[in-house]
Amino acid sequence: WEKRVRSSSRPKPHRSKPLIVLVTGAAGFVGSHVSAALKRRGDGVLGLDNFNHYYDVSLKRARQSLLNSQGVFIVEGDINDSSLLRKLFDVAAFTHILHLAAQAGVRYAMENPSSYIDSNVAGFVSLLEVCKSANPQPAIVWASSSSVYGLNTEVPFSESDRTDRPASLYAATKKAGEEIAHTYNHIYGLSITGLRFFTVYGPWGRPDMAYFFFTKDILQGKTIPIFEGPNHGTVARDFTYIDDIVKGCLGSLDTAEKSTGTGGKKRGPAQLRIFNLGNTSPVPVKDLVSILERLLKVKAKKTIIKMPRNGDVPFTHANISLAQRELGYKPTTDLQTGLKKFVKWYLGYYKDVEGKLAF
């Protein structure tokens, strides 16, 4: 989107009344893309991010600079800071909250479990508390995760499938978020939409995700691990391109109804929704590596490893018919096309002044 950002003329409002959106996690991968898209179509956007050190902060700062150049500003702060949240609500009458701030990643929970509770559970409650007291109350769209399907083996995953067997603390906190959303909807009439994203990838992506660090390791000649599921099973992911996820987020914001409570009092039933945002075509991780090898023109050194019980699940596959019907969500980018765009961005971003790759 950086090209579109640079060449953008005055954005046209997409409807008569623009949305006013607080995007939490705006310096993150998904948040930066959606913030830019909202601004492009003429909505009001304010970002919030604590710029934590889970991965390379300079990448978050680079996303922030690009957003700044388009007139999107990010306040540096934490969703647990309720007095800061209240100040933001005082200066802007947010019609919508797009809540993407979270501690992401499944393996990091082994080193730092409390960060998941702080951001994904306590932080979400802190945000909902402020939304509950706001007048008018904004509609909330937030990122849950495909990880809530946990140890389910029957695919594709549908929204009504069981979600009571999370395989990681990350998944458990996302599932907790869904229960918390139900409570705030039920008691306070908040309109809340949860989005279960399936392995999002693309330019400006997250360095902790496999497609990203495989690219780095292949270029550096390092051996990459290819995990094998139980009984020599294939490990596969329903990789979903960032532009498709952005469209799903915009569709969710546009179809979000108003909250029905005011100042903490419930006035009537409010909207409570949950959607899968995936690509409906899982790709084995070994095929992901083959595509990267072709795009990078480098043969990868690989080692097959039995999948450890570290929170990863062997297979994800989304049924997206509900999102198709309700949001008009229709992913259009296949993995080959999306990875080509990612690799182009990666090689440009990490090239130093002499044109060499500087990781």
Ligand code: NAD
């Ligand atoms: P990201 O880590 O790039 O973005 C999250 C941002 O939130 C980061 O910039 C981080 O600094 C910020 N943040 C974290 N805790 C915060 C806090 N307490 N207060 C303020 N800011 C905080 O991750 P992403 O890939 O952009 O993911 C966005 C959302 O989507 C997350 O909720 C994630 O759990 C969810 N999700 C992502 C994927 C994926 O494949 N990328 C899949 C499923 C769900």
